[in-house]
Amino acid sequence: MTRRVLACGLVVFALATAACGERAQPAAGSLSVSSLPPTTSTSPAAPVVSRCDAAVLKGEITPTDSGAGNRYGKLFVTNSGAAPCTLNGYSGLQLLAEDDSAVPTKLERVATPGPTPLELAPSGKAAANLHWSVVPAGAEPVDQPCQPEARKAAAIPPDDTKPMSLTWDYGPVCGGGRIEISAFYPA
Known part of the structure; x- marks a missing residue:
């Protein structure tokens, strides 16, 4: 047995x-x-690339064109860190008065160019296109600025919660503060 x-x-x-x-x-x-022979790998593990956030990004808004009441610019971000980081998507943006109080801002995403994952090397740059109007719309006054004039802007990188502080010297934004923004792309 x-x-x-x-x-x-x-x-x-x-x-x-x-x-x-x-x-x-x-x-x-x-x-x-x-047992089966153990598997060995001769290639090193791929380095982990962290997400670009406000701690490593420096931002600025630069005007690019204007005409017939339309204004265009670019939101540039630069990786100021010592390591590469990834960026994918749209920035948040809020116009601010000199005392940091909110100025009306209606950010609208545009599809072109759309989100694409980017890896920013140290000192690498990305840009997002901006478009706004200085022509009063709806009930906005025509004999004075259509909205309070911003002096600063707070831009929040994609998938982040902390803003970057930017200068805004481009006058009021009409249409209730409507600004169109594209996703980031290589600059």
Whole structure:
């Protein structure tokens, strides 16, 4: 009886190890198990690239064009860190008065260019396109500034909660503070 239990135990063991990827090989009245050779990797692990955030990004807004009441600019960000970081998506943006109080801002995302993952090397740059109007809309006054004039802006990088502080010297933004913004792209 003991031999039968032992023999059944060896068969079960052999089947279990075979099912787990090991080969069972009987040898002269006993059962030996050899495992598969270990796998080794000669390539180093890929470095982990962190997300670009307000702690490593420096930002600025630069005007690019104007005409017929339309204003265009770019929000540039530069990786000021010592390591690469990734950036993907749209920035948040809030216009601010000199005392940091909010000035009406309605940020609207545009699809072109859309979000694409970017890796910014140290000192690498990315840009987002901006468009706004200085022509009063709706009930906005035509004999004075259409909205309070901003002096600063707070821009929040994609997937971050902390803002970068920027200068805004581009006058009031009409249409209730409507600014169109694209996703970031390589600059």
